[in-house]
Amino acid sequence: MASVYKSLSKSKVNKPAEADSATNGASAGGMRKNKQRVLILSSRGVTYRHAGPLHRHLLNDLAAMLPHGRKDVKFDSKSKMYQLNELAELYNCNNVMFFEARKGKDLYMWFSKVPNGPTVKFHAQNMHTMEELHFTGNCLKGSRPVLSFDLAFDQEPHLRVIKEIFLHMFGVPQGARKSKPFVDHVMGFSVADGKIWVRNYEIREVEKIKGEEEEESANKGRKSKMGDKDTDVSLVEIGPRFVLTPIVIQEGAFGGPIIYENKRFVSPNQVRSDLRKSKAGRHNVRAEQARDGVAKRAALGLLIPGGKKDESGLDTRQLFA
Numbered sequence: 001m002a003s004v005y006k007s008l009s010k011s012k013v014n015k016p017a018e019a020d021s022a023t024n025g026a027s028a029g030g031m032r033k034n035k036q037r038v039l040i041l042s043s044r045g046v047t048y049r050h051a052g053p054l055h056r057h058l059l060n061d062l063a064a065m066l067p068h069g070r071k072d073v074k075f076d077s078k079s080k081m082y083q084l085n086e087l088a089e090l091y092n093c094n095n096v097m098f099f100e101a102r103k104g105k106d107l108y109m110w111f112s113k114v115p116n117g118p119t120v121k122f123h124a125q126n127m128h129t130m131e132e133l134h135f136t137g138n139c140l141k142g143s144r145p146v147l148s149f150d151l152a153f154d155q156e157p158h159l160r161v162i163k164e165i166f167l168h169m170f171g172v173p174q175g176a177r178k179s180k181p182f183v184d185h186v187m188g189f190s191v192a193d194g195k196i197w198v199r200n201y202e203i204r205e206v207e208k209i210k211g212e213e214e215e216e217s218a219n220k221g222r223k224s225k226m227g228d229k230d231t232d233v234s235l236v237e238i239g240p241r242f243v244l245t246p247i248v249i250q251e252g253a254f255g256g257p258i259i260y261e262n263k264r265f266v267s268p269n270q271v272r273s274d275l276r277k278s279k280a281g282r283h284n285v286r287a288e289q290a291r292d293g294v295a296k297r298a299a300l301g302l303l304i305p306g307g308k309k310d311e312s313g314l315d316t317r318q319l320f321a
Helices: 002-024 055-065 083-090 157-170 210-220 268-299
Strands: 038-042 069-071 095-102 106-113 119-128 145-149 185-192 195-207 231-237 241-250 258-261
Touching (some): 083 095, 157 258
Antiparallel strands (some): 095 106
16 A cells, blocks of 8 residues: 555656646656657649649658658648648647649648647749759758758747747657658758748768868968868758748638738739730730721821722822832
């Protein structure tokens, strides 16, 4: 009985500590456990052609970069987005990355925390994948990245929310099932013109040549030590590269009230409509000019009202022939 009493008393004492650790994401021993799992899926209509936008290739690249992610089949519905919450709970995922394709041209990316939110909707542009030849960098598959954020992420409230979601999405937890215990690439997130520019770089370390080491040491006024090995650290882009424009932030997971809306965002449908209207306007101007010319020639008697040429001999070409 004494042992049972001791165990019960210890459990009562440790309950508040466990509750605090659960809220802070740490275990009873004080070690923080980052348990993140991302469900990656797309809607119907994602393109894979090399001539058009490479939606499917971008999805595959991001899935290869996230060892704590789970790639699923296409999601049929574009209106019943709340069903993604049930799908994430079914696969034991607390993050959802959803690619929504519209008209085979436009790509919208949904980043959501399941089940309580928030949810951020982005418009993806200027997409370049890892397969492009000018990306010469390389990294180990499953390695953990260093996430580098611009200082602008700490200045505005909606950017702080987006930064936290990016940390959960792209930050590979230590000890994930398919992760490797190496850090060999950097993911950079910068803000410019109201858009978020995402880049992925390899951390390349190259040992310096002996002659260069001696020159540098001579310039600094000291001799180089033979036992020291200096390295040059550089960044080489791996890909993928894309630009995200935040549209709205919802309080819940794929639902709830809108807590942020980008008033400067212009829909790509509106952009295409304006281009068509401008082309139609130019055509209308040319048609009006042609009608005005016909009316002027008819007023001068150079054209019969039926539209035929005047055969009376008053035409300029006949007078000055």
